[in-house]
Amino acid sequence: MSVLEYKCPHCGGALVFDSGTQKMLCPFCDSSFDVEALRQHDENLKSLEQENINWDDLEESDWKRGELEDMILFSCSSCGGEIMGDKSTVAKSCPYCGNTAIMTKQVSGVLRPDCIIPFKLDKNAAKKALTGFYNGKPLLPGAFRSQNSIDSITGIYVPFWLFDCDAHAAIQYKATRVHMWSDSKYNYVKTDHYELFREGDISFERVPVDGSAKMDDSYMDAIEPFDYSAAVDFQTAFLSGFVADKYDVDCEQSKPRANDRIKASTEDAFSETVAGYSTCIPQKASISIEDGKIRYALLPVWMLNTKYNGKTYTFAMNGQTGRFIGALPIHWGKFWLYLTGISALLSTLGILVINLMF
Amino acid sequence: MKKTLFFFILVFLAGSTSFYQAMGSDAYEYVADKADLLLDYEISELNEQISAIIQAHGFDVAIVAIETTDGKSITAYTDDYFDQYGLGLGPDRDGLIFLISMAQRQWHITTHGKCTAIFGGSAIDAIGSSLTPYLSSGDYYSAFETLLERIDSYAFSQPSSFSGGYIEYDESSEERYVGILAVILISLGIALFTVFSMKRQMNTARRQRAAGNFVREGSFNLTRQSDMFVHTHTTRTRKAEAPPSGGGATHTSSGGSRFGGGGGKF
Ligand SMILES: [Zn+2]
Ligand SMILES: [Zn+2]
Numbered sequence: 001m002s003v004l005e006y007k008c009p010h011c012g013g014a015l016v017f018d019s020g021t022q023k024m025l026c027p028f029c030d031s032s033f034d035v036e037a038l039r040q041h042d043e044n045l046k047s048l049e050q051e052n053i054n055w056d057d058l059e060e061s062d063w064k065r066g067e068l069e070d071m072i073l074f075s076c077s078s079c080g081g082e083i084m085g086d087k088s089t090v091a092k093s094c095p096y097c098g099n100t101a102i103m104t105k106q107v108s109g110v111l112r113p114d115c116i117i118p119f120k121l122d123k124n125a126a127k128k129a130l131t132g133f134y135n136g137k138p139l140l141p142g143a144f145r146s147q148n149s150i151d152s153i154t155g156i157y158v159p160f161w162l163f164d165c166d167a168h169a170a171i172q173y174k175a176t177r178v179h180m181w182s183d184s185k186y187n188y189v190k191t192d193h194y195e196l197f198r199e200g201d202i203s204f205e206r207v208p209v210d211g212s213a214k215m216d217d218s219y220m221d222a223i224e225p226f227d228y229s230a231a232v233d234f235q236t237a238f239l240s241g242f243v244a245d246k247y248d249v250d251c252e253q254s255k256p257r258a259n260d261r262i263k264a265s266t267e268d269a270f271s272e273t274v275a276g277y278s279t280c281i282p283q284k285a286s287i288s289i290e291d292g293k294i295r296y297a298l299l300p301v302w303m304l305n306t307k308y309n310g311k312t313y314t315f316a317m318n319g320q321t322g323r324f325i326g327a328l329p330i331h332w333g334k335f336w337l338y339l340t341g342i343s344a345l346l347s348t349l350g351i352l353v354i355n356l357m358f
Numbered sequence: 359m360k361k362t363l364f365f366f367i368l369v370f371l372a373g374s375t376s377f378y379q380a381m382g383s384d385a386y387e388y389v390a391d392k393a394d395l396l397l398d399y400e401i402s403e404l405n406e407q408i409s410a411i412i413q414a415h416g417f418d419v420a421i422v423a424i425e426t427t428d429g430k431s432i433t434a435y436t437d438d439y440f441d442q443y444g445l446g447l448g449p450d451r452d453g454l455i456f457l458i459s460m461a462q463r464q465w466h467i468t469t470h471g472k473c474t475a476i477f478g479g480s481a482i483d484a485i486g487s488s489l490t491p492y493l494s495s496g497d498y499y500s501a502f503e504t505l506l507e508r509i510d511s512y513a514f515s516q517p518s519s520f521s522g523g524y525i526e527y528d529e530s531s532e533e534r535y536v537g538i539l540a541v542i543l544i545s546l547g548i549a550l551f552t553v554f555s556m557k558r559q560m561n562t563a564r565r566q567r568a569a570g571n572f573v574r575e576g577s578f579n580l581t582r583q584s585d586m587f588v589h590t591h592t593t594r595t596r597k598a599e600a601p602p603s604g605g606g607a608t609h610t611s612s613g614g615s616r617f618g619g620g621g622g623k624f
Contacts, residue, residue, distance in 0.1 A: 010588045029589060033586070037584070040584050040586075041586060137556075139556050139557060184597075185596060186595065186597060187594070187595050188593070189595075190591070191590065193588045193589050193590065194585055194587055195588050196586075197586075198582075199582040200580040200582070201577070201578070201579045203574040204569060204572050204574065205573075205574045208572075216563060218563040218564055221564065222563045222564050222565075261566060261568055261569035262569055264567050264568035264569070268568055273580055316563075325563050326563065327563055330557060335556075335557065338552065339549050339553045342552055342553070343542070343545045343546045347541055350538075351538055354534060354538055357537075
């Protein structure tokens with residue numbers, strides 16, 4: 001019988017068939033298994049071997065006549081940042097470093113965006129959001145708010161690579177169920193060990209990875225998500241009054257980041273199907289990406305810079321949803337004051353309670 | 359955070375209520391001369407003195423003379439007597455009992471509540487040494503008078519508030535310090551959690567680990583799953599033995615009260 005080839009999933013020893021119980025027994029660790037369960041287990045192991053990642057080439061669209069000529073490229077001689085605008089755009093300062101030494105060039109050698117989400121919120125909305133962002137921040141230095149002036153505020157179309165795909169995953173987990181009880185003398189802990197297997201599909205739509213090295217990834221991730229239903233075909237007219245960042249990270253370089261995020265979400269979705277165990281640890285996962293499509297999109301972001309004590313603070317707002325992100329300076333004096341103040345207050349209350357007790 | 363604090367206070371309040379035990383009745387004689395050591399007028403004299411001490415200091419006092427402890431240890435007998443007759447005043451049952459057993463020629467003082475703090479080990483020893491000469495010579499009335507004088511003077515030397523009185527041989531002071539330490543640590547923990555969440559708000563730029571926002575709705579489809587039992591493992595550990603009770607100068611009676619005190623022979 002071919003079943004004799006099975007190995008014990010617990011200790012790896014060769015299993016033998018026991019005709020009495022109609023089960024496979026492990027002579028080394030005394031475990032016993034259904035033949036059908038072992039057959040499945042073997043199949044699971046095969047599924048775990050396969051992993052493919054297939055992204056199609058970028059769907060390029062050609063520039064229409066006159067489109068490139070309608071745009072100008074601004075190049076910052078200080079930080080090297082490059083932005084594009086329509087002909088009427090006057091770039092006074094670099095949105096990344098605030099430098100005013102800007103060179104003007106012809107646009108060439110860039111891909112035409114597949115789609116664009118137009119700005120929905122204007123400059124005033126961004127300014128208002130910044131003041132709102134200061135509220136409810138007890139550790140903000142008082143002077144930051146009062147001395148604060150907005151150094152620059154720019155509406156930028158940020159280049160994003162959008163990744164669509166179907167993911168196929170096979171994941172193996174080791175899980176335990178723990179029971180505890182005790183008698184008069186001993187405490188007992190019984191741990192049942194399980195091997196779990198999950199296989200299935202999940203699809204992703206337009207996972208964004210920003211194509212700008214100048215843009216902090218944490219900022220661009222944090223202003224997600226955009227509502228893609230408002231995306232329209234690209235036209236240079238949308239650039240009027242705004243600038244577009246010229247991508248400097250191409251879609252090929254962005255793939256690993258897209259893969260990581262897709263795999264992480266796939267693992268999350270499968271982990272949620274495991275219930276009723278005390279612990280569950282993924283052992284092996286094979287995640288394949290199929291039918292992967294990549295598109296190039298321009299998404300609207302307001303970038304704000306403020307200066308405080310000679311340091312620049314950067315904020316970003318989703319130009320469509322208004323989600324506001326930024327990093328503020330911390331007043332360490334306030335930090336310690338709150339730490340000691342809260343500790344002292346709670347300790348005093350607690351000691352009062354204790355004095356009532358004893 | 360507010361919830362944690364509330365819960366924490368609640369736990370302590372719930373714990374403290376168990377300390378408030380039923381108050382005992384005070385229908386008993388202050389002097390119980392079951393060994394017939396005293397004359398009637400001596401008893402009433404002592405009763406009056408005790409009554410004055412009780413009014414002045416707010417704790418209970420009793421003098422008991424017996425023939426024998428019926429095989430019990432004198433400590434246990436005295437403690438049980440205290441419980442049995444519901445001695446002690448107030449919620450903490452503050453009180454002191456002096457018991458003398460003629461068969462064993464032994465005396466014992468049991469203290470409870472604030473009396474345990476006032477009459478520590480050294481105080482009991484001092485009281486004992488001033489009584490022993492009278493007891494040995496059979497002058498019981500003088501012994502008891504001296505006893506009451508010493509009780510009165512010890513009580514007077516104590517501050518009226520007993521917040522600082524729990525120093526000597528007292529288990530509850532240890533518990534209290536552990537409690538205070540726990541309170542400080544928990545407070546520090548809550549404060550750390552609060553300020554670090556404040557600090558976290560200062561920088562909201564965070565990289566995304568996953569892409570959960572971009573899963574196509576309804577696309578997740580599980581095609582195969584199995585949960586296979588592999589093996590089981592049971593461990594057994596011996597329960598920790600209950601820590602030995604008593605130690606130091608306090609002990610717990612069969613009725614569950616915590617007493618202090620001491621005694622000697624004559
Ligand atoms: Zn085995
Ligand atoms: Zn620059």
